[in-house]
Amino acid sequence: MLPSPTPLPRSLIPLPGESLPGLLLRISHRLHQSPGEIARRTGLAAKVTHIPGRHLLMLEPPDLAAFSAATRLPKASKPVRGPWQLQWRLAAVFACTTHNVFLHHLCPRCHQPVHGSTASRRQLIPFSNIGGLHPAQCRNPDPHGGLCGAWLNESTTVVRPQPSPQILALQQSVLRLLGTDDVTEPTNTAFSDLQVIAALVTATWPAAATVTPEGELATAFTEYAARRDDRAAGSADTIPQWTNVPGSPTAAAALIDTSNRLLRLPGPALTQALTCFSTRHHRRHLDGARPGPRCGPTAHPHSRSM
Template identity: 30%
Template sequence: MVTEPRQLPRGLAPLADESLPGYVLRLAHRLGTAPGDIATRTGLSQRPAGLLPLGFLHAVGADTAQVFAQVTRLTPDEVSGLGLASLSPRYGPLDLTHTSAKVTRSVINNNPWAYFRSTRYCPHCLAGDGSEIQQRHGGPWQRLWRLPVVFACLKHRCFLRHRCPACDQLVQFTARTRSLIPRPGDGSLHPAQCRSNAGSARSAQPPACGYSLDGPLPDRSGPLDDQSRDELLRVQRRLVTLLTAPDRDTTHSIGTPVSISHYFMDLRTLMVLIFASWPTGRTYAATLSLASALDTEAERRHKAYRDLQAKPGKRHHSRAYSAPPDDAVVTGAVLGIAETLLGIQNHDAATKRLFPLVFQSINRDPAASYYLRAMRRGTSSALQAALHVDRRKGSLRAHARAGGSRTT
């Protein structure tokens, strides 16, 4: 005889754009239990201590989703809305059609362009909207914070953070346990508290950091002028609109209509090329402050690239350029340049503007440049055409002498 799953004594309505781990944290807090207990009782976990599989951040399997919906009193659409999969038609790095294998794990593993093992956050959003339910259990851990292209909170006009101010660890970092929720057996923490281990790594049961991430904190973005801040918020507003506008499926890349999914893949490819060729694209930075922020980040990446080159064996040194930035200001600054370049309406003009970046990246490492440009699945045909150059450096230098040198 099959026993029907028992509903929880109390439910909880998901908040706007709430992620699955965030919902489980708030539901556990409302019921006075550990998030691992909720994961087990709702069918999300069959693993020890209620570990929540990383893949469930993307989507919950149909059978598991049905049990979860029944136990929590949610609708199928509400359960689906807790995962990232519903964003994949717009955000290319989550789209299985852009991967070499048509399985979800290829989106989760070795994909730094979606945060499956940590998250950014806005302290003001975590503090809640003042309603009674959010005063008790906090505001939402949002799905969009898991996307590297989301770096600012438009509601509170602040830049997202990615580390705990107290322990300096990545927030909700889960590399060791491969569970979406760190310390799933700990029911003593508020959903907005840091769940990182505060004790020594040698300790058998280190205590939690416990820092309240929803408290007012000083802005650590540095001496950013108002013009730079406003520019980054404009960039973020445009990108969030592309991710969320229900009545918009296409945009333009280099004067060509493309799907929004392809546009975000184009942004990713150009961000990588900008770092690999820096400081060649410095003149495209919106302000001197943003150019300076990118100077620091690019130098760090160049050093990481050289260090990887010096190591024996299989080095994957292109990863020094292909990973998205952690810092919110740096992210917005490089996205702003990528948007500017994709906004060029004429193909010939775009090719001329992009040529110096391509040329510099080839001078740095021809093989890595070719991989970063030609092997990026999902980029639009318009960008692929603009980035197409002969791999032979001699012909590129001839092109440069003929008038294809850097433009400003």
Template identity: 30%
Template sequence: MSEPRTLAIRVLPQPGESLDSWLEALARRSWTSLSALLDALGLPTQERTHHLLTGLPPEMFQRLKKQLNLRAGVLEQSVVPAALFGRRAPHWRFCPQCLREGQGRFPIRWWLPWTFACTKHQALLHKRCPSCHTEPRVFLPRSVHLHPPGHCMRRTGRRTVCGADLGELPALALPHGHPLLQAQEQLNALPVHQRMAADRTFTKVDKCLSPLVESMSASDLIPLSEAARDAWQNVLADVTDPTTGLGGWRAQERRRTVLTPDFLKREYTDGRTPLRVIADTHGLPRRHVIRHAKDLGITIFRGIRPHIIDDKQWLREQYLGRARGIDDIAQEIGTTNNVVIRHLEDLGIPRRPFSARSLTALNAKLDESLPPDIRAAVEGTLHGWLRLRRFQISMAFPTISSAAQHLGLVSSALTTQFHQLEQAIGTQLFHRSVRHSPQQPTVRGATLLHDLRQSQIEELMQNALGQRMDPLPARDAVDTATAAVDGQQGALTVLRPHATAPRRLNIPAPLHPLLSHLLHHSDEETSVSQIHTATGIPFNTVYKQIKRLEAAGWVTSRLETHAERPAAARRRTFYSLTPAAHQAAATTADVPRHDFVHEKRGSGTDLGESSQSVTGATARVG
């Protein structure tokens, strides 16, 4: 049998470099695809990239070392055992600055679930490509020699890839000395190699992560950007997920230390606390808690255990005095309807007919001191409080359609609910909207809105709705809906100097071409004649629109000096974007600055992307 051939061109691996990163660099140096290189080396061409890190058989591993003429111990530092990842495939994270500085080469640590920050650049790692919004290295990259290093190689077609430059992503910066950076420095000190034992490694990782999670407070997250907070929450979810290697080990250790026989006897057997409640309280999977209790010899009760109601007078008061339903009482004391029914029969209390009229909400009575319209809307109905809350929210919007879109409903459903509300109260509550005239409450409706703002009524509404109580709309959401309804009649958003850029911008359609041109040439001054020549917009139209932008604080003007213009020529007026306009445009730096998105009326759009144009659009910034 002939000896395996060695490669003529070689690329030395960097210390701690991932095997897939090194093979990709070698393929680029040999000007061939990564799949062709793997085939030449006798390695399987896997569909998933992580198989190169965890799935190579020992014989292939030794063959690869001989073909590449590597010294002992080099390849062992570029792969990790599969036991570190459990049932989930590893996820790759990256630091844009490191990719840019290392020409697309990266360490094996970026594959580990507990690597979430770059201590060199003091920033959290990214997970997704800014263009295709997917993880870049899930699938094995193929034609790497045809694309620059550090670019997204996720396939978008049969012969095309995304190609976005991952090194251009903004840094998810962390303050100096932040607890996340300190914890990551400790984790980076742990050795990474092929023969690392999973349990021993998890023990060391948990010693670094547990104090971090316990000591992290809301104040530590305040200095972070919204994107950085989301990145950290995603990492924390990956680390604690029981399907991952570390998450499963943490769950097992927590079960062993928390769910002791004495604890289960005290809480479950004697305290009658359901196992699902114990599991949710301690953040453990329910099936694991049940299996652990069985292994300890604890008797498991299927369903809800029988409940003994000792206070008979309390039951009589709840069912007869307060007219509460059987299911409502059973839910409060943690038992079944049959148990409550049996106790009612023992007390000789006749049951109400089984129908919707027996529900607690239909029989509840409000205090007579409350406004009559509130009582008329709530008493004897199932969803009276819900209709009142939606009426309160809807009256902040110009039309029922915009209110329904905010609430996630269809307009017809909201109209039906308001019709039922008006029938219960017995009068019209608001005037419907007409063209460029928003809906308005009637005198009776305005009085109802005033009553709903009382603290006593808000507390009653909160108790009745609980998590179903929608918050009142923010001011920018109402402004966006109003501008979208007005269409071209909507005013251009005014940008004020030294003020925070608004989260939403209303930009009427006639201003899109001019503003797009100014953003594309944001670093230079321009005149009306230059805009006319570049865009083809009529001279008078450019002049009127540029004055409109200047009045709204988007551009500033400067008259040409005598030194810049010969004495005989007429001096021109130059225009440039104001700092406020630059600030508004900077919030969309992840997309081209010379296009706009124009979606359907009222939907809200992002400044910086491209789509079909309509008569008016609202740009969402931030």
């Protein structure tokens, strides 16, 4: 049973686009308490060591009422441009269209997914019982039993690819669909079609690698696919992870761009391309077999694309 919420002595107003974890991190830093303690006092968690990850998707009316009362926010207010934006959690978001750069997903010091350690993926904030960190510091564990603490907002010397104008335009299109209140069939169909094609592209990669002209991004997805296959070879889980979008923003951009270009093909050409990918993939996994002719469709305008 969750404890009754306790009004906080001070609070903060959610910034535009801010996620709930981002708001909790900012409040905890201001009040010099752990994020877990803030969550417990605001009715979001029973224990300071675990904030349920389901809160990222939605706050149920009782949870929202308790949180609003404890933080002195208007009841209609939703923790929604802050340090940690909600849209960055979405698989289809891979670039910042304000600064025209790819998002970063790895800590520059520990080189692990930011706030994504295996032990904390079902929690809203990893190691929520530990305070003293700024919202922009890494909360991944370090080898010495503490937390990494690296500053995630500092520039690094790592050379990163820059998104092309076409990739930025694609991201803008995705963001427009994500930001619309239109729940009609065309909007839903656009994402459903993209998800299905992305799964087929993933399952048959690298057969579709020539579809996108973004060679550097295609290479990033090829590297991701190789790591995925290596993990699958050593795992007892026999279910293919074809519907998983890569955590790497550049690999995700390659997948979404390739899938979107395929969706711009007329129906018969799309069917032919997918059949070709499947055939090449099958031949590639037969010992001694050559992959066969290259599949290289040319995209045409189509209403189903982004």
